[in-house]
Amino acid sequence: MVVVRPIREDDIEGFRAAVDRVAREKRFLARIEGPSFEQASRFILGNLASGNPQFVADADGFVVGWCDVIRQDHLPIYAHSGTLGMGLVPEWRGKGVGRRLIEAAVAAAFTAGMTRVQLTVRADNEAAIMLYRRIGFADEGYHRGTDRIDGITYDTRSMALLA
Template sequence: MSALVIQTMQPDFVESFHQALDAVARERRYLSMLEAPPLERLRDFVADLKHGNNPQFVAFDGARVVGWCDIRRHDREIHAHRGVLGMGIIDGYRGAGLGKRLIETTLAASWEIGLHRVELDAHADNTRAIRLYESVGFLREGVARDAVRIDGRFVDVIHMAILRG
């Protein structure tokens, strides 16, 4: 593993991001999808985030994306002070501080664009991620019982949020 570098998402990074997203999704444990969307749909997602001035960062090991974090601002005016955080780290890069670096970088960018609140949902059995979110200041705000069903197994979802300041 070389030195990991965090950069703002660029269109040239989408293919490698797609591979990382697909790898984490296919673990069937952490994300709200079980496989990455088609590449063109992911390109549109990245372009929409960039067009909306939403923070989106990726972590590289050499030329390979090994993690990502983005915050998407709500589009309705009365909710535009809020954003939703999404992130992932591929297996083999977890537990070494990369997730914290990505979240802190992305949160700082979200405060700069004027967000006041950032929210996320975490699978209740993803205790490592929940500890990470709490370590940067996210608080638990509620539980959606049996909110996710993967391979016939129900999992609760923990709603978490952090406020600026």
């Protein structure tokens, strides 16, 4: 059984390991390896301190997925919006866990006063695009040649959901 819950400080290593596992697939994230423990610590502790919604999928004590919405407050005109990031280890994909993670993070973002949640997704990740659309995200743009992994260039889509 998987429980979707807010992240805790004691999830840092599990989060780091899950990100690393998904990143090494070189298919879904804007990175090809996970963060160091120190980088993951800074990220999670920063989100906890600033109130950025961050959730994990906990399968019997193991982090098997995550979803966060990072407020874009670097300029006041963007403070109402956040950027969604998420990932799920392979054996938990297609079981509704990703949807539960996204819905929890988006609901928390809207409760925290954000009115826009945006994301980018690789254009060839049709399963994720369809999931985002089912949740209510709308296509906003297509970006050519944005990602390059192992010498191959990929396009991305931008999508957003408004409160």
